[in-house]
Amino acid sequence: MKISHPRFVIPGDSSDLDLEFPQCLRKHVQSDSNTVSEGTKENVKGSLFAFPQGIKIQGGTTFSWPLWFHAATPGNFSLYLSLYYEMESTTDIPYRTLRMHYNVEVLPSLDVSFAISMCSSRLQEYIVRMDVINKTPSDSFALNQLSCVGTKWAVSTLPSRDSISFVETIPANQAVSCFFKIKDLSTSSCIEAADGSCGSDIVLSPGGSTDVFDVSRTPITDFHYQERHQQGKLAKVPRGLLDFILISKAVAVNSSKSEQLLSHHTCHCSALSQNPVWWLMEGPRTITHDFSKSCCEANIQLVIHNSSEHNTTVRVVTSDCMAEKSQTAPSHESASGQGGWHDVSLENDIKAIASTKGTHSQKQSSESISPFVWCSLSSAQVDLKPDSSAKIPLKVCIFAPGTYNFSTYELHWKVHSSESGHVDENVTSGGGQGYPFYVNVLQGA
Numbered sequence: 001m002k003i004s005h006p007r008f009v010i011p012g013d014s015s016d017l018d019l020e021f022p023q024c025l026r027k028h029v030q031s032d033s034n035t036v037s038e039g040t041k042e043n044v045k046g047s048l049f050a051f052p053q054g055i056k057i058q059g060g061t062t063f064s065w066p067l068w069f070h071a072a073t074p075g076n077f078s079l080y081l082s083l084y085y086e087m088e089s090t091t092d093i094p095y096r097t098l099r100m101h102y103n104v105e106v107l108p109s110l111d112v113s114f115a116i117s118m119c120s121s122r123l124q125e126y127i128v129r130m131d132v133i134n135k136t137p138s139d140s141f142a143l144n145q146l147s148c149v150g151t152k153w154a155v156s157t158l159p160s161r162d163s164i165s166f167v168e169t170i171p172a173n174q175a176v177s178c179f180f181k182i183k184d185l186s187t188s189s190c191i192e193a194a195d196g197s198c199g200s201d202i203v204l205s206p207g208g209s210t211d212v213f214d215v216s217r218t219p220i221t222d223f224h225y226q227e228r229h230q231q232g233k234l235a236k237v238p239r240g241l242l243d244f245i246l247i248s249k250a251v252a253v254n255s256s257k258s259e260q261l262l263s264h265h266t267c268h269c270s271a272l273s274q275n276p277v278w279w280l281m282e283g284p285r286t287i288t289h290d291f292s293k294s295c296c297e298a299n300i301q302l303v304i305h306n307s308s309e310h311n312t313t314v315r316v317v318t319s320d321c322m323a324e325k326s327q328t329a330p331s332h333e334s335a336s337g338q339g340g341w342h343d344v345s346l347e348n349d350i351k352a353i354a355s356t357k358g359t360h361s362q363k364q365s366s367e368s369i370s371p372f373v374w375c376s377l378s379s380a381q382v383d384l385k386p387d388s389s390a391k392i393p394l395k396v397c398i399f400a401p402g403t404y405n406f407s408t409y410e411l412h413w414k415v416h417s418s419e420s421g422h423v424d425e426n427v428t429s430g431g432g433q434g435y436p437f438y439v440n441v442l443q444g445a
Contacts, residue, residue, distance in 0.1 A: 001048070001049045001051070001081065001082065001083050001084070002047055002048055002049075002081070002082040002084075003047050003048075003049065003079075003080075003081060004047070004078070004079060004080035004081070005077060005079055006047045006226055007070075007072045007223075007226045007227070007230055008069060008070060008071065008072055008077075008079065008104070009067055009068070009069055009070075009079065009081075010067070010068045010070070010218075010219050010222045010223065010226075011049040011065065011066070011067055011068075012065075012066035012067065012068050012218070012219065013066070013218075014052075014065065014066070016066040016068075017064060017066050021259075021261070022213070022259060022261040025213045025214060025217055025220065025261070026211065026212065026213055026214065027212045027213065027214045051065075068218075068219035068222070068223070070219070070223045070263065071106040071109075072106075072223070072226075072227065072230075073106065074106045074107060074108040074109070075105075075106060076103070076104070076105050076106075077103075077104055077106075078101065078102070078103055078104075079101070079102040079103075079104050080099065080100070080101055081099070081100040081101075081102075082097060082098070082099050082100075083097070083098040083099075083100070084096075084097055085098070107136070108135040108136060109134075109135065109136060109139070109141065109250075109262060110132055110133065110134055110135070110141055110170070110246075110248060110262065110264055111132070111133040111135055112130065112131070112132050112133075112244075112246050112264045112266055113130075113131045113266070114128055114129070114130055114131075114244055114266055114269050115128070115129045115131075116128050116129075116182075116269055116270065118278070119181070122183075122280070124183065124184040124278070124305065125181060125182070125183045125184075126181070126182045126183070127158075127179065127180075127181060128155075128179070128180045128181070128182055129177060129178075129179055130146070130177065130178045130179075130180065130244075130246070131175065131176075131177050132170060132175065132176050132177075132178070132246070133174075133175040134170045134171065134172055134173060134174050134175065135173075136172050136173075137172055137173065138172050139172055139250060139251070140169050140170065140171045140172060140250075140251040141169065141170050141248045141249065141250055141251060141262065142168065142169045142170075142205060142248060142249045142250075142251055143168075143169075143170065143204040143205065143246070143248050144203070144204060144205050144211065144213070144247045144248055144249055145201055145202060145203050145204055145205075145212055145213060145246075145247050146180065146201070146202050146204060146244065146245070146246055146247075147200055147201045147202075147215045147244070147245045147246075147247070148182060148200045148201075148242055148243070148244060149200070149215065149224065149242065149243040149244070149245060152184060152185055152242075153182050153183070153184065153185065153200060153242050154182065154183055154185050154199055154200055155180055155181070155182050155199075155200060155201070155202045156180065156181050156182075156183075156202060157180060157181070157202065158179055158180070158181055168205065169251055178204075180202065182242070201215070213247050213261075215245050215247075220245070220263055223263065223265065224243070224245060224263075224265050224267075227265035227267055228243065228265075228267045228268070231265075231266075231267040231268060232267065232268060242269055242270075243265065243266065243267040243268070243269065244265075244266045244269060245263055245264070245265055245266075246263070246264040246266070247261065247262070247263050247264075248261075248262045248264070249261060249262065250262065275307075275430060275432065276306065276307055276308035276312060276413065276415055276428075276430070277304060277305070277306060277307070277308075277312060277314055277384075277411065277413045277430075277432075278304070278305040278307060279302060279303065279304045279305070279411055279432075279435070280302070280303045280435070281300060281301075281302055281303075281406065281407075281434070281435065281437040282300065282301050282302075282303055283298065283299065283300030283301065283406075283437070283439070284298065284300075284439065285438070285439060285440065286439070286440045286441075286442065287398075287439060287440070287441045287442065288441075288442045288443075288444040289398075289401075289441060289442070289443070289444050290443070290444045290445065291399070291400060291401065291443060295397055295398060295399050296397070296398040296399075296441060297375065297395055297396070297397055297398075298395070298396050298398060298439065298441075299393065299394075299395055300393075300394050300395070300396065300406065300437075301391045301392060301393050301394060302316060302391070302392045302394060302409070303389060303390075303391050304316075304382065304384065304389065304390050304391075304392065304411070305384075305388070305389040306384035306385065306386060306387065306388055306389070307387065308386060308415050309386050309387075310386060310415050310416055310417060310428075311383065311384065311385055311386065311415075311416045312383075312384045312413055312414065312415045312416065313381065313382075313383050313384075313413065313414045313416065314381070314382050314383075314384060314390075314411060314412070314413045315379060315380070315381045315411070315412045315413070316379065316380045316381075316382075316392055316409060316410070316411055317378065317379045317409060317410045317411075317412070318374040318376070318377075318378055318379070318394065318408065318409045319374075319378075319408050319409065319410070320372075320373050320374060320408065371398070371399045371400050371402075372396050372397060372398045372399065372404055372406075373396070373397050374394065374395070374396055374397075374408075374409075375395050375396065375397040376393070376394045376395040376396075380392050398441050400441075401441050401442055401443045402441055403438060403439070403440050403441070404438065404439050404441060405436050405437065405438050406434075406437045406438075406439060407433070407434040407435060407436045407437055408434065409433075409434040410431060410432070410433055410434065411431055411432050411434075412429075412430075412431040413429065413430055413431065414428060414429045415428035415429070416428075
């Protein structure tokens with residue numbers, strides 16, 4: 001059998017005729033016999049379906065075979081089914097063809113879109129905004145679950161935004177925005193991956209924690225394969241981060257109406273504005289130290305991740321003051337108020353202090369530069385392989401209690417070509433300023 005639109009129609013298995021839909025897709029009735037193999041996917045991609053050997057129909061009998069239908073996109077289209085079969089009787093034309101034609105109209109339902117941005121507080125975690133628009137004039141839909149395809153990614157709600165993440169129904173001509181968090185479970189530092197507390201599915205309907213559908217089962221996984229293939233051809237950007245599947249249900253006004261399950265597949269989502277290099281400062285947020293005995297040394301580390309597909313060289317440069325300020329400020333102003341630690345002698349520099357007393361006090365009140373210095377190397381370089389991370393240990397010396405922002409560092413990277421090993425300065429080099437990292441230093445007894 002040949003199908004003109006495998007994106008909409010996929011042949012099932014003979015056992016699917018006895019299944020109760022959509023209960024058969026729930027996870028508590030998962031069966032390995034319904035797992036789609038790679039060979040089946042290839043047949044679906046080629047729009048050809050071969051019936052199992054031994055399938056026969058006798059004269060005057062009826063033969064039934066299940067077909068799964070998924071309304072992938074709204075609009076009008078023509079569906080052609082061509083069935084090739086062989087006659088057992090000896091005739092001049094043993095092969096026959098049965099052609100069927102259907103005009104199908106798919107009405108609009110939900111329009112789903114995703115926006116992904118990297119989380120600034122945790123490495124390889126992302127904040128996801130899901131916008132759902134109900135484009136029907138009279139129907140309402142209940143959101144059931146959101147799934148990340150694959151075992152690498154996990155989805156969860158934001159800790160302080162549970163109320164905005166759960167939506168019971170979306171009425172006609174209404175829209176809703178939901179916020180989630182996704183994280184990479186493949187990293188060795190992911191605690192949730194070790195204890196299994198975070199998964200690839202999240203239930204959206206209140207009180208429906210047991211009503212979870214298995215997106216790895218046919219026909220959902222087959223239709224998702226078709227959507228990846230179709231959306232990959234139409235995409236104008238490189239294939240990206242991950243795929244989402246939103247499963248919802250139509251709220252039937254008449255209880256006798258059969259239950260309708262909707263699956264919206266959004267593929268090749270990515271945070272396109274992210275750099276090839278990610279970095280994050282890690283260390284203690286609160287330190288207690290007795291400054292009457294000595295200065296305080298704090299150990300912190302910079303975690304750097306190479307998200308590109310090539311080897312990358314990253315250089316970290318620390319500074320006791322911001323580069324743009326040290327270049328424009330006069331030397332006496334830089335010594336008195338431009339960050340870091342500066343030993344001012346009252347005996348030798350009393351005239352300089354008196355002459356700049358007004359401007360000095362004004363600058364301290366507006367900028368409040370913290371007295372600290374980096375006591376590790378001023379620069380460090382590391383070579384990263386694709387999709388790998390490295391930790392650079394750093395040390396800072398603090399001379400007084402207070403709240404400090406250890407963001408006075410810069411990163412410079414160069415992505416090496418995998419073909420010849422050279423570096424294209426105009427295309428694959430870049431840099432960035434340090435992210436804010438605040439530490440509270442308290443006076444101890």
